[in-house]
Amino acid sequence: YRLYCQTTGLGGSAVAGHASDQIENMVPVKDRILKISFNADVHASLQWNFRPQQTEIYVVPGETALAFYRAKNPTDKPIIGISTYNVVPFEAGQYFNKIQCFCFEEQRLNPQEEVDMPVFFYIDPEFAEDPRMINVDLITLSYTFFEAKEGHTLPVPGYN
């Protein structure tokens, strides 16, 4: 798949253009509590420490939520990383909407630098209407960081 390097989040997303309207008008489905669990990985060549700051958070569809990861560069050289993410179960992924996060764009950490990395997201309220989701109470969000080297093509996770 193609990695988009986006500062605007435009280009290809099915919800671009009216996402803000959806967020403003969506009604939380308060009786449908979901556990979102967080994983963090780094590709072997990336010497960052990268981890979630919470193992889980409980949300409901239609309610925006914030979560944090943390990354540290423990080396003596600046390192640029770029991340992608995965959502399981697969079928729930279409309902997982990231409003803003740290992914798909190069992030530079200086030597010894440590930063908070937020993810601001929501589960689409239509999740609660989908009969296939009836037994889904746990959604796992995994971020993986890769090293981004100047002049090199970014490594692509081996999904395909």
Added chain:
Amino acid sequence: MSTAMNFGTKSFQPRPPEKGSFPLDHLGECKSFKDKFMKCLYDNHFENALCRNESKEYLECRMERKLMLQEPLEKLGFGDLIGGKSEAKK
């Protein structure tokens, strides 16, 4: 932990974030708001609904410090926290 590998016909298609990427808060300008939010989560069994004020304040900090594009809070899902919304929205 290995990432999920789907060898079937389906594969997960990551999508870019709707509003793009957060700039890194290299100077930790909003760290105190993050800490307040995390404490709220820890104190409330990680229930997002009980920490929405804290998440709103964190994002407001980012917007004030140009670490996030200015956005009306309603468009970030905080309409009910700023008044002016009818009960029917809840």
